[in-house]
Amino acid sequence: MSELITVGAAExxxxxxxxxxxxxxxxRSQVSLMTSFGFGRELxxxxxxxxxxxxxxxxxxxxxxxxGVLNHGHNHPRILAARRRFGENKRMEVHKTYFSPYLAALxxxxxxxxxxxxxxxxxxxxxxxxxxxxxKLAYKYHRGKRNTILRSDISFHGKLLGSGSLxxxxxxxxxxxxxxxxxxxxxxxxxxxxxxxxxxKGDIYALLIEPFSASTIRWCTEEFxxxxxxxxxxxxxxxxxxxxxxGWGKTGSLFYFMRYPGLVPDVVTTSKSxxxxxxxxxxxxxxxxxxxKAYDNLNxxxxxxTSTTYYGFGEECATAIEAINxxxxxxxxxxxxDLERVLKPGLERIAKAHPDSVSSVAGAGALWxxxxxxxxxxxDLVAKLVPGGIAKDPQFRTKxxxxxxxxALYTDHDIFTxxxxxxxxxxxxxxxxxxxxxxxERFVDALDATLSQGLAKLVRRFVTQKVGSLW
Ligand SMILES: Cc1ncc(COP(=O)(O)O)c(C=O)c1O
Numbered sequence: 001m002s003e004l005i006t007v008g009a010a011e012x013x014x015x016x017x018x019x020x021x022x023x024x025x026x027x028r029s030q031v032s033l034m035t036s037f038g039f040g041r042e043l044x045x046x047x048x049x050x051x052x053x054x055x056x057x058x059x060x061x062x063x064x065x066x067x068g069v070l071n072h073g074h075n076h077p078r079i080l081a082a083r084r085r086f087g088e089n090k091r092m093e094v095h096k097t098y099f100s101p102y103l104a105a106l107x108x109x110x111x112x113x114x115x116x117x118x119x120x121x122x123x124x125x126x127x128x129x130x131x132x133x134x135x136k137l138a139y140k141y142h143r144g145k146r147n148t149i150l151r152s153d154i155s156f157h158g159k160l161l162g163s164g165s166l167x168x169x170x171x172x173x174x175x176x177x178x179x180x181x182x183x184x185x186x187x188x189x190x191x192x193x194x195x196x197x198x199x200x201k202g203d204i205y206a207l208l209i210e211p212f213s214a215s216t217i218r219w220c221t222e223e224f225x226x227x228x229x230x231x232x233x234x235x236x237x238x239x240x241x242x243x244x245x246x247g248w249g250k251t252g253s254l255f256y257f258m259r260y261p262g263l264v265p266d267v268v269t270t271s272k273s274x275x276x277x278x279x280x281x282x283x284x285x286x287x288x289x290x291x292x293k294a295y296d297n298l299n300x301x302x303x304x305x306t307s308t309t310y311y312g313f314g315e316e317c318a319t320a321i322e323a324i325n326x327x328x329x330x331x332x333x334x335x336x337x338d339l340e341r342v343l344k345p346g347l348e349r350i351a352k353a354h355p356d357s358v359s360s361v362a363g364a365g366a367l368w369x370x371x372x373x374x375x376x377x378x379x380d381l382v383a384k385l386v387p388g389g390i391a392k393d394p395q396f397r398t399k400x401x402x403x404x405x406x407x408a409l410y411t412d413h414d415i416f417t418x419x420x421x422x423x424x425x426x427x428x429x430x431x432x433x434x435x436x437x438x439x440x441e442r443f444v445d446a447l448d449a450t451l452s453q454g455l456a457k458l459v460r461r462f463v464t465q466k467v468g469s470l471w
Contacts, residue, residue, distance in 0.1 A: 015043050015055075037403070038410045047074035050435045052416065061415045063443055065366065065430035068214065068245040071273035071332055072323060073434040079276040082322035086315045093314040102317035109324055110285050113254060116264035120291035122304055123283050123312045123320075127244035127271040128158025130282035131208070133307060134267045135162065135179070137286055138206035138238035140294040140303070146205035147180065150196055150237075152187040156215040156422055157208060157242055166208055187213065188220050190227040197235055206238045207231075212256040214245035216423030217362050217369030222260050229263060238290060241265040244282065248273040248324065249332030249433055252340060252365030266290045276323030281316040335433040336365030342437045343368050343429060346444030354451040362426075366433055369426030370447070372402050374455040381456055385463045398425050401455055404462035408453070411465075413446035 005013075013021070022031050034040030043055045050073050052060040065071065072079060092098065103123065111119035122133055135149065149166070151157070157166045165178020183200060186192040187209075197204060207228060212219040232239040246256045247270040253259040255268065267290065271282030286294075295304055326332075340363075347361040347368055359373040374382075374397075382397045393399070402419040405427060409415045419427050431440060450458070 015041060018043065037407060039416065049073040049075075050432050050439060058414060060410070061439060061442065063429055063431050063435075064416055064418045065250070065432050066272075066277060067418065068250070068272035068430075069275070070277045071248050071250060071433045072276050072326060073432040074277060076276060076326065076434070078326055079278050079319060079322055082318055083278060083315060086318045091314050091318070096312070100312060100314060100317065102314050102321060103312040106317045106321050106324075109321060110283065113324065113328070114268065114285055115258060115262075117288045118264060118268060118285050119288050120286045121283050123281055123317060124308050125280045125282060125310050125316075126158070127242075127269065127282050128160040128163035129308060130244065130269040130271055130284045131157045131166065131240075131242060132160065132162040133304065134240045134269055134284040134286075135166070135206055135208070136307070137267060137284065137291065137294045137304070138240065140300070141238055141290055142205045146203050148183055148200040148204045149179070149181055150183050150185055150193065150204060150207040152209055152213075153184050154187045154213055154216050154218065154423060155208065155210060155242075156213070157210075187218065188224050190224055190231075193228055193231060197231060197237075202235075204235065204237050206240055208240045208242060210242045210246070212243075212246045212251055212364065212367070213423075214367060215420045217367070217420070217426050217428070218423070219256065219364065222263075225257060225260060225263055229265070232266070238267060239265045240267045240269065240284075242269050244269050244271045246367070247271075248327045249336050250365055250367050250430075252336045253333050254327075256364075273327075274320050274323060275316065276319050276326070279316040279319035279323075281313075281320050283320075332433045333365070336367075338437055339366040339431055339433070339435060339440050340364065342440035342444065346441070347429070347447075350444065350448050350451065353448065357451050357455050363429070366431050366435075368429040369420075370429060371424055371426045372405060372455070373398065374401050374459075378455050378459065382459060385459065395425055400462075401459060402427050404455070404458040405447075405450060407462050407465070408450045408458050409446055412450065415443060415446050 019031050044052050045055045046053050050062055052062050054060060106123065107121040110121050124130055124133060151166045151168065153168050155166060155168045157163045161176055162179050164176055165182055168184060183196050185196055209228065211225055229239060241257050243255045243257065257263055257265065267284050267286045269282065269284045274283060275281045295301065347370060351358040351361045356375055357372060358370060360371045362369050378401065379397045382400050386400065399419065402425055406417050406419060409417055417427055417429065419425050429443065
């Protein structure tokens with residue numbers, strides 16, 4: 001056995017040593033893939049607010065929003081203080097047999113902030129666990145007598161076996177086993193929901209939908225959302241809104257569905273920024289009568305809580321309490337709308353100025369997608385430069401073009417973005433909600449300057465710079 005690495009020694013590892021350890025102990029192909037990008041070849045020293053500070057002193061503007069986790073930015077001072085207080089007072093983290101004041105307060109706060117009688121909460125760790133908890137609740141609500149569940153064709157609900165089988169994303173490239181009875185409707189198409197309801201009359205226990213799909217940057221109309229609410233009420237189907245990504249102000253309202261007064265699902269799921277960028281915590285919140293019918297008796301009182309050891313831990317709940325207080329006090333939905341006032345016209349201007357590169361832009365609040373498309377000549381160029389890649393993945397060319405733009409934004413402008421692996425693979429513009437309108441303007445100018453170079457040049461440059469060998 002070689003000597004164990006201490007935390008201090010881990011912090012002193014250089015990037016080459018970290019790559020080597022990943023190759024030996026984590027995933028060799030991940031190193032090949034991620035070193036294609038500038039950020040895979042560097043290490044972050046520390047992160048604060050909207051910025052990453054790299055080991056070499058570079059300061060990078062983080063417009064990924066941590067893929068939904070970082071509405072508060074990195075290491076928000078109030079979140080850090082809440083966690084420090086918890087540790088310094090040696091609060092109790094683990095036991096469930098003593099009641100937790102933190103868990104109690106967090107449940108209370110969610111009930112105050114969510115509409116209607118959405119008031120009964122459970123707090124596991126990840127989004128996938130929250131989704132699966134919601135599905136179990138719906139199944140139990142119907143006492144196991146219904147066996148069909150509906151999800152949309154573009155859904156993303158997680159990657160565990162259960163949530164993965166409810167996910168329609170192109171990321172699902174291997175057929176793992178999943179939960180039975182899944183039927184698929186077309187996102188936003190009420191007629192396709194009605195057709196499934198008729199075909200599976202009386203057998204559907206739940207309908208799962210993302211009101212705003214962050215992985216494709218598409219969203220449901222008010223008419224569709226109110227329509228599924230009506231159908232689910234009529235058929236006694238448990239309606240689950242998955243707002244794991246879009247909660248806590250991201251799209252300009254506290255949750256996306258809350259822009260429509262009176263619209264209340266039976267269960268809503270949340271995670272990501274719920275933990276303030278520090279705590280791995282999620283929740284499903286159910287309407288009281290739905291929760292009561294499923295679990296409110298002595299026999300079942302621990303059925304849900306035994307789903308995972310790590311539910312409702314003290315510091316995780318304390319962090320979430322502080323995170324949602326910050327969201328409310330600093331009016332994060334309004335901050336997202338302030339960012340939208342720069343991003344919407346800015347990105348629309350870019351789409352107009354670069355019609356050969358940008359097919360469309362779409363979004364709401366601080367969550368936007370730039371859909372890149374270089375036309376047939378550029379696609380031929382990608383095919384010539386990376387002949388192996390095309391056959392494996394029909395979206396490869398779009399991904400490659402988008403990756404080239406992300407790489408140029410990073411290298412030339414010190415701005416970090418990402419693209420989604422679902423839908424048409426848009427470049428995602430998702431600043432943290434502590435970012436300023438001036439930073440959003442900086443992003444718009446940088447994207448404009450990048451696209452002015454022309455996609456062909458950006459693609460060629462990315463191929464030349466790339467050090468990985470997967471493609
Ligand atoms: C809408 C939605 N649902 C579920 C999940 C799964 O969450 P997790 O990755 O924490 O399991 C995600 C994650 O991106 C998501 O965006």
